[in-house]
Amino acid sequence: MAVTAPREPKQDRSRATRQRLLESTIECLAASGWSATTVAVVAEHAGVSRGAAQHHFPTREDLITAALDHMFDTRMSWAREEAESVPDDANRTEWVVLRLVDWFSGPLFKAALHVWTAAAADETLKQRIVPLEAKFGREAHRTAVAALGVDDADPVTHRLVQATLDLARGLGLADVLTDDAQRRHQIATQWAATLDTALRPR
Amino acid sequence: MAVTAPREPKQDRSRATRQRLLESTIECLAASGWSATTVAVVAEHAGVSRGAAQHHFPTREDLITAALDHMFDTRMSWAREEAESVPDDANRTEWVVLRLVDWFSGPLFKAALHVWTAAAADETLKQRIVPLEAKFGREAHRTAVAALGVDDADPVTHRLVQATLDLARGLGLADVLTDDAQRRHQIATQWAATLDTALRPR
Numbered sequence: 001m002a003v004t005a006p007r008e009p010k011q012d013r014s015r016a017t018r019q020r021l022l023e024s025t026i027e028c029l030a031a032s033g034w035s036a037t038t039v040a041v042v043a044e045h046a047g048v049s050r051g052a053a054q055h056h057f058p059t060r061e062d063l064i065t066a067a068l069d070h071m072f073d074t075r076m077s078w079a080r081e082e083a084e085s086v087p088d089d090a091n092r093t094e095w096v097v098l099r100l101v102d103w104f105s106g107p108l109f110k111a112a113l114h115v116w117t118a119a120a121a122d123e124t125l126k127q128r129i130v131p132l133e134a135k136f137g138r139e140a141h142r143t144a145v146a147a148l149g150v151d152d153a154d155p156v157t158h159r160l161v162q163a164t165l166d167l168a169r170g171l172g173l174a175d176v177l178t179d180d181a182q183r184r185h186q187i188a189t190q191w192a193a194t195l196d197t198a199l200r201p202r
Numbered sequence: 203m204a205v206t207a208p209r210e211p212k213q214d215r216s217r218a219t220r221q222r223l224l225e226s227t228i229e230c231l232a233a234s235g236w237s238a239t240t241v242a243v244v245a246e247h248a249g250v251s252r253g254a255a256q257h258h259f260p261t262r263e264d265l266i267t268a269a270l271d272h273m274f275d276t277r278m279s280w281a282r283e284e285a286e287s288v289p290d291d292a293n294r295t296e297w298v299v300l301r302l303v304d305w306f307s308g309p310l311f312k313a314a315l316h317v318w319t320a321a322a323a324d325e326t327l328k329q330r331i332v333p334l335e336a337k338f339g340r341e342a343h344r345t346a347v348a349a350l351g352v353d354d355a356d357p358v359t360h361r362l363v364q365a366t367l368d369l370a371r372g373l374g375l376a377d378v379l380t381d382d383a384q385r386r387h388q389i390a391t392q393w394a395a396t397l398d399t400a401l402r403p404r
Binding site: 031032033035038089110113114116117118119120121122126129130133137156157159160163165166167168169170172173174176177178183186187190191192195197198 | 233234235237238259312315316318319320321322323324328331332335339358361362364366368369370371372373374375376378379380386388389392393396397399400
């Protein structure tokens with residue numbers, strides 16, 4: 001009964017520590033911004049020793065890019081699971097647009113915004129963030145296309161899906177200083193109706 | 203001939219100094235971000251002594267909010283002048299959408315983005331920025347409505363104009379780390395066509 005290899009629990013602990021650090025990074029970034037989110041602050045927030053945190057992530061840049069990448073992948077997996085329950089009826093476009101807009105006003109977007117903005121004025125950070133941004137853009141587009149069930153090979157459809165992601169990004173930005181949920185819902189619902197008409201097979 | 207009051211040139215110099223400080227603030231913010239944009243840095247960039255800069259703007263918050271407010275007002279005046287030459291034909295919607303999208307990818311938007319993001323993690327700054335953001339939103343909306351020549355009392359029209367501004371904001375954000383001009387032009391042109399159909403009198 002007690003013959004499990006001692007390595008397993010240690011690896012599990014290490015994985016759990018890593019996971020807590022990644023989640024804490026997003027929470028700290030979203031709440032306090034780039035400058036305040038140091039490895040020491042994140043370690044304390046996660047209840048992990050600074051040494052253990054630095055063992056996993058030697059620099060702040062390592063920690064922050066790993067956190068954004070991991071949390072984005074997790075969010076996209078949820079999105080793909082959610083998309084399996086997408087209604088295949090007249091409400092499909094609205095269902096997808098409202099969900100897209102929700103993602104872009106959550107803590108992960110707010111965390112990313114702080115990092116993107118810091119990277120705009122920091123060439124070294126920018127080199128690390130640009131490929132991440134490209135990956136996020138590609139995967140968010142692919143997920144949106146699958147959820148909408150449209151043909152991305154059609155150039156008009158491709159651009160309208162892109163526009164929807166750009167709108168969601170703009171609405172996310174409008175939510176950073178004040179709670180914009182009510183206005184956002186109205187805009188997203190209107191956009192969904194206009195998009196649905198425009199996407200209808202011509 | 204030489205009886206002009208000595209006060210006038212001094213006031214002119216003071217106004218010119220103030221103007222240079224405001225313009226330099228936007229340039230510094232757009233290029234180097236919030237933390238790097240101190241009164242001392244802006245004064246040096248503007249070729250003004252630090253004492254003179256502090257005479258006009260006692261704190262960094264004073265300088266930065268005055269700069270955003272003044273530059274936004276200037277930009278809106280240009281926009282209203284530009285709007286007088288808006289083509290009153292089939293190209294009107296595209297003309298307006300392309301210009302809106304241009305404003306949101308210029309240095310003023312990039313400067314504002316750094317300040318908005320800093321304000322998200324700084325309650326004192328946020329108190330000063332929130333009314334400014336509300337004013338910018340209202341005036342940009344009013345200017346867009348006038349340029350499009352549409353009836354903002356119609357709720358669908360109102361929301362579609364709002365959506366266009368949110369899309370422009372999202373496209374502006376997508377341009378912060380990499381030059382996104384080509385993709386942006388495609389998205390803006392496509393949205394203009396979709397918007398034009400949706401705005402046509404029902």
